[in-house]
Amino acid sequence: AALCPCRAVLALRGGVLRALCGSVRGLAAGTQTHFGFQTVTEEERREKINQVFESVAKKYDVMNDSMTLGIHRVWKDILVHKMNPSPGTLLLDVAGGTGDIAFRFINYVRSARERQLQRKLRSHQNLSWQEISESYQEEQCKPLGDSQVVVCDINKEMLKVGKQKAQYLGYSEGLSWVLGNAEELPFDDDKFDVYTIAFGIRNVTRIDLALQEAYRVLKPGGRFLCLEFSHVSNPVISRLYDLYSFQVIPVLGEVIAGDWKSYQYLVESIRRFPPQEELKAMIEDAGFFKVDYRNLNLGIVAIHSGFKL
Amino acid sequence: GSAGLSRSEPRARQGHGQEEEEEEGCYRLYPGHIPTSPLQKALLAAGSAVMALYDPYRHDMVAVLGETTGCLALPNLRDKMKHHPEGYRILQERPRIRLSTLDMSRLRGLPDGSLGREYVRFLEDNKVSPDTRMPPKFVDDEELAYVIQRYREVHDMMHTLLGMPTNMLGEVVVKWFEAVQTGLPMCVLGAAFGPIHLSARKLQVLATELVPWAIRSGRNASCILNVYYEQRWEQPVESLREEIGIFPPP
Numbered sequence: 001a002a003l004c005p006c007r008a009v010l011a012l013r014g015g016v017l018r019a020l021c022g023s024v025r026g027l028a029a030g031t032q033t034h035f036g037f038q039t040v041t042e043e044e045r046r047e048k049i050n051q052v053f054e055s056v057a058k059k060y061d062v063m064n065d066s067m068t069l070g071i072h073r074v075w076k077d078i079l080v081h082k083m084n085p086s087p088g089t090l091l092l093d094v095a096g097g098t099g100d101i102a103f104r105f106i107n108y109v110r111s112a113r114e115r116q117l118q119r120k121l122r123s124h125q126n127l128s129w130q131e132i133s134e135s136y137q138e139e140q141c142k143p144l145g146d147s148q149v150v151v152c153d154i155n156k157e158m159l160k161v162g163k164q165k166a167q168y169l170g171y172s173e174g175l176s177w178v179l180g181n182a183e184e185l186p187f188d189d190d191k192f193d194v195y196t197i198a199f200g201i202r203n204v205t206r207i208d209l210a211l212q213e214a215y216r217v218l219k220p221g222g223r224f225l226c227l228e229f230s231h232v233s234n235p236v237i238s239r240l241y242d243l244y245s246f247q248v249i250p251v252l253g254e255v256i257a258g259d260w261k262s263y264q265y266l267v268e269s270i271r272r273f274p275p276q277e278e279l280k281a282m283i284e285d286a287g288f289f290k291v292d293y294r295n296l297n298l299g300i301v302a303i304h305s306g307f308k309l
Numbered sequence: 310g311s312a313g314l315s316r317s318e319p320r321a322r323q324g325h326g327q328e329e330e331e332e333e334g335c336y337r338l339y340p341g342h343i344p345t346s347p348l349q350k351a352l353l354a355a356g357s358a359v360m361a362l363y364d365p366y367r368h369d370m371v372a373v374l375g376e377t378t379g380c381l382a383l384p385n386l387r388d389k390m391k392h393h394p395e396g397y398r399i400l401q402e403r404p405r406i407r408l409s410t411l412d413m414s415r416l417r418g419l420p421d422g423s424l425g426r427e428y429v430r431f432l433e434d435n436k437v438s439p440d441t442r443m444p445p446k447f448v449d450d451e452e453l454a455y456v457i458q459r460y461r462e463v464h465d466m467m468h469t470l471l472g473m474p475t476n477m478l479g480e481v482v483v484k485w486f487e488a489v490q491t492g493l494p495m496c497v498l499g500a501a502f503g504p505i506h507l508s509a510r511k512l513q514v515l516a517t518e519l520v521p522w523a524i525r526s527g528r529n530a531s532c533i534l535n536v537y538y539e540q541r542w543e544q545p546v547e548s549l550r551e552e553i554g555i556f557p558p559p
Contacts, residue, residue, distance in 0.1 A: 247348050255356035258369050260343055260446070 033205060036268030042205050049203050050155060052262045053097070057157035059257040060098055061165075066252050067263075073100075075301050076198060079227045080104040082294075082303060083194055087113040087145025092192040092217060094182050094210075095200020096151035097158030099165055099175075106171055109147040116145070144174045150192075152180045183209040187217045194218075198227040202273045211286035218308045224288055230295070230302035231275035237298050245270070276302050338451045341444045350377045353447065362502055365477070372443040375495035376457060382492040383453040389532045390456070396535035403455055404539050406439045406462040416542055424549055425542030428469045435475040439465060459534060460491065466538050470550055471523070472558040477503070478511050482519045489527025491534075518559045530554035 030041035035048050056063065064072045080101065085091065087109050093101045121127070121135060153159050159177050166175060180186045182197065182204050195214045204210045214224050232238040245267040253263025274282065276293050279302075283291045288306030295302050337344070345353065354377040361370040390396030404410075416425035432438065442461040448454040464483070471486060473479035481503040488496035504512055530553045541549060550557065 247346065248352060251349055251352040251356055254353060254373065255360050255370065258367070 034272050036265045036272065045205050048265075049205075052265055053155040053203075054157045055259055056257060056262050057097075057155070057161045059259075060158070060161065061100075063253065063257055063263070066256055067249055071297070072199075075227060075296055076100050076104055078296065079196065079198060079225060079303055080108050082305070083108075083196070083223070083225055085109050085112070085147065085194065087116060087147050089147050089193045090191070091147075091149040091194045091196065092152060092185075092187070093149055094152050094180075094185070094195065094197045094214070095154070095203065096196075096198070097153045097155065097162055097200075099151055099162040099171075101196055101198050102149045102151045102162075102175060103166070103169065103171055105149050106144065106147075106174060109144050109174075113143060113145040113147075148174045148176070150176050150178055150187075152178045152182075152185065154179070154181050182213060185213045185217055189216050190219045191217050192219060192222060194223050194225065196225045196227070199229070201226055201228055202269050207274075207282060208286070211283055211288075215287045215308055220308055222308045224283065224304075224306040224308070226279070226283075226304040228279075228302060228304070229270040229273065230279070230293075230299050232299040234298055241300060276304075279304055338449065339445075339454050341446055342448075342454070343446045344449065345377075345447050350447065353377045358498065361499075362505070365506060368441075369443055371495065371499065372445075372461070373447065374498070375493055376445055376447040378494040378498075379448070379453075379457060382494065383448070383450075383456055386460070386491055386493075386532070386534060387453060387456045390534055393532065393535040395537050396532065399459065399534070399537055400452070400455070404537070405458075406465075406539070408438060408440050411439070419543060422545050422547065423542065424466075424469070424538065424544050424546055427546050428466065428542075431465065431469045435468075437465065437475060456534070460487075460493075463533060463538065466536075467533065470546065470553070470555055471526070477506055478515060478519075481507070481515060482523050485520050485523040486527045489524055490530065490532065522556060522559055526555045529556065 030043050032039055033042050033045050034040070035045045040048065068075075083091075083105070085105060085108055089109065091102075091105050093105070096102055117135060117138070121132070124131070127135075151159070151162060153162070156179060159179060163177055166172065178186065182200070183206050195218050197210070197214075201207060201210060211224075218224065232241050249267050250260045250264045253266075254260040257263075273279075276295070276299070280291050280293055283304060283306045287308065289309045291304065291306040293302050293304045353373055357370040357373040357377065360367055361374060364370075387400070390400050413429060416429045419425040421427075439462060442458070442464075445454040445457050448457055464487075467473075467483050467486065468475065468479065471483060473482050481500060484496050484500040484503055487493070488500045504515060507515065533553065536549075536553065
């Protein structure tokens with residue numbers, strides 16, 4: 001990166017100024033938190049993140065493909081495979097915006113349901129024609145086997161894009177869209193079998209509250225799954241990853257979406273997010289058991305899992 | 310929660326974290342300025358060039374290309390302005406051509422053939438507004454940022470003086486003129502690659518008549534950034550053309 005000779009002097013001055021501003025701000029309004037590498041109040045952070053997602057919503061999927069060279073699709077596939085939902089599962093996908101997890105869930109239970117029905121047919125070799133047609137009807141009526149996914153997102157624009165995508169791709173059954181805040185979910189206690197949050201928890205201002213809410217709305221025996229950018233411990237990979245993140249990604253944001261700042265925020269927010277062990281501890285604090293994580297791509301991404309018992 | 314925050318902060322302050330934070334706070338030279346490393350500028354230049362060709366409606370990409378490749382041409386332009394009395398005044402006073410600063414009704418009332426009247430006619434005929442010019446983001450010098458801003462705002466004046474509309478053909482002709490005048494790589498690239506989207510017939514007119522005229526005028530004319538247009542609304546376009554050295558359009 002560029003090196004400025006006067007950086008040291010300015011840095012010192014800047015740091016002192018910022019510290020002063022920070023303490024004055026802190027006295028004036030709300031608790032201090034971070035927005036990327038800036039220090040802001042919680043209220044400001046929520047507003048800024050709202051603006052970021054409003055502006056990126058339309059190009060969200062294109063940008064994901066460009067930044068990760070399509071690999072994000074593999075990550076999301078792995079998440080749903082790990083979930084291994086059986087027909088009849090009720091899933092809550094928080095910060096589910098454009099529907100990537102929801103659609104994968106639907107595909108998965110649909111094929112699981114087909115396999116289920118085929119196995120049933122095969123196990124009853126001597127079926128009458130009536131019984132066979134009944135089972136076909138069953139397949140027609142309940143292709144998902146009562147599975148349902150609720151996509152919850154705090155941002156209207158993201159939900160809008162998600163609904164359009166669903167219509168375009170032909171997903172309608174077993175899918176509902178709800179506007180809501182992860183820190184204060186509009187659902188009853190003990191409702192869902194699985195709770196997922198993919199690349200969303202990083203943007204939540206009070207992660208502890210979101211985890212508590214996740215615990216609340218899950219049924220006993222329910223599973224919490226979180227897919228998120230995490231920390232790379234390997235120093236060589238880490239340097240390459242940093243170089244790519246800070247040099248290339250904002251440029252991609254500017255060229256493809258005309259929006260440098262949102263993607264600068266994205267890479268900064270990844271650096272600010274707690275690493276694997278810390279997130280694991282936070283999940284345990286919320287009451288989850290058997291909390292575990294699995295690194296994907298050397299820690300660029302991690303899947304955390306926990307159970308409500 | 311807060312425990313996570315305090316522990317991740319020192320981590321973020323290492324290496325890039327420190328640089329990014331300092332860049333944000335101390336290196337914003339003007340509102341909208343985004344400091345960039347040489348590598349980022351190179352990537353931006355390449356990316357914006359490709360995107361501008363792929364989607365000619367991405368005017369922001371043309372702007373970004375101009376900013377990231379102008380590091381030699383912009384200081385040149387600035388010096389030309391400094392060494393000219395009118396240009397020097399422009400650099401001091403930093404006038405901006407914007408709908409809020411222009412008195413449209415007064416300009417419309419000026420006689421036909423005057424700069425002000427023709428400029429307003431141009432804006433209305435082509436349904437454009439001076440307010441759609443992108444502010445600079447990636448220029449790392451505050452004065453040069455003004456120079457490129459001035460160049461963008463004067464672009465419409467160019468259309469008026471050259472008598473070219475804002476369709477693809479007209480834009481390419483103006484780009485040729487500007488390329489000769491300013492030497493900005495973005496103008497040169499735009500002039501060279503702009504014709505890709507034109508039909509064969511238009512290409513012929515372009516090559517045989519318009520481009521030679523644009524080049525001749527560009528060479529002959531004094532620096533177009535050295536004209537204080539806002540003080541010359543009443544001046545007839547013909548007389549201004551003669552003064553600058555632009556030949557009458559074919």
